[in-house]
């Protein structure tokens with residue numbers, strides 16, 4: 001019998017699943033222009049630990065200090081999130097250029113600029129949109145300054161803020177501080193002229209705010225920014241809830257986190273580990289509870305349940321063995337791999353003899369909503 005499997009004549013169901021979005025920096029390696037005290041290693045900025053100063057990178061106090069991440073592959077970078085020291089040395093992270101590209105000229109510091117970290121930094125963790133800039137290297141460089149460059153965490157994502165310009169609503173509205181201001185793409189506010197760049201409810205019981213993403217996502221991170229002009233308590237102690245139900249206005253969906261510890265104007269990021277949902281609620285319970293949100297950002301990917309794809313093909317051979325089934329999967333993986341990255345292939349139903357090609361929309365890969 002012919003040992004070669006003819007893929008065109010293949011039958012059986014298999015399922016392609018992309019992996020859920022993750023911080024690309026964790027797969028890379030880091031280096032920097034010098035090492036403060038020989039212990040603040042470049043690698044500490046990509047160790048997955050945001051806070052704690054022993055876990056930061058820092059250079060010595062020299063001119064044009066730089067830090068470089070090698071992602072080991074070229075990505076379209078949409079978001080870079082930087083966390084500064086939490087013990088009062090924010091200037092060691094402020095006014096730095098974030099550069100992205102493929103060149104190592106001038107140690108990578110001549111690649112294109114995505115953003116410059118503001119000076120002073122408005123909070124410990126700040127997010128920058130790089131709009132799909134392509135590159136293997138991400139540099140942070142203090143051009144023209146003589147400073148230590150400290151980075152407690154640098155996160156790199158190829159996903160963008162899903163919340164911006166979607167639909168938001170809230171339980172009540174204070175003056176002109178509508179729900180939509182929390183997803184207008186402007187993090188900080190209100191501005192000195194009093195323009196309400198934040199959402200704000202009345203002080204009534206159980207105030208809530210709800211974002212409708214209009215589709216089902218696996219949500220990895222929710223990033224919230226508090227008021228910078230006072231009343232920061234209006235953002236603390238709120239539940240972040242994610243799900244697909246509108247029962248009780250969506251406030252019964254599962255909890256990702258409860259906000260706490262916000263300082264004036266601070267941005268804090270909450271990990272939701274791929275929680276599945278269309279709605280993101282922020283709820284502040286209590287008899288009289290204002291709820292103010294200057295920005296809510298949501299990062300994630302279209303739901304895994306939507307990303308699974310069935311292929312059904314016809315297969316004819318005199319008999320099948322487990323080894324042949326495996327071989328088929330391996331060959332398909334290498335053929336498909338040129339178009340799709342980061343996926344798994346598995347049989348959901350082993351090949352049957354002489355089965356007609358069929359459309360399949362049910363089975364273990366699909367969750368019906």
Ligand SMILES: *[C@@H]1O[C@H](CO)[C@@H](O)[C@H](O)[C@H]1NC(C)=O
Pocket residue numbers: 105106110
């Ligand atoms: C990097 O850019 C600087 C300033 O534009 C320039 O003087 C220098 O020659 C460049 N270095 C390399 C290696 O391209």
Ligand SMILES: *[C@@H]1O[C@H](CO)[C@@H](O)[C@H](O)[C@H]1NC(C)=O
Pocket residue numbers: 164165184185
């Ligand atoms: C959101 O909408 C506003 C108003 O239409 C527009 O100016 C802004 O560029 C949009 N932002 C994004 C990120 O699409």
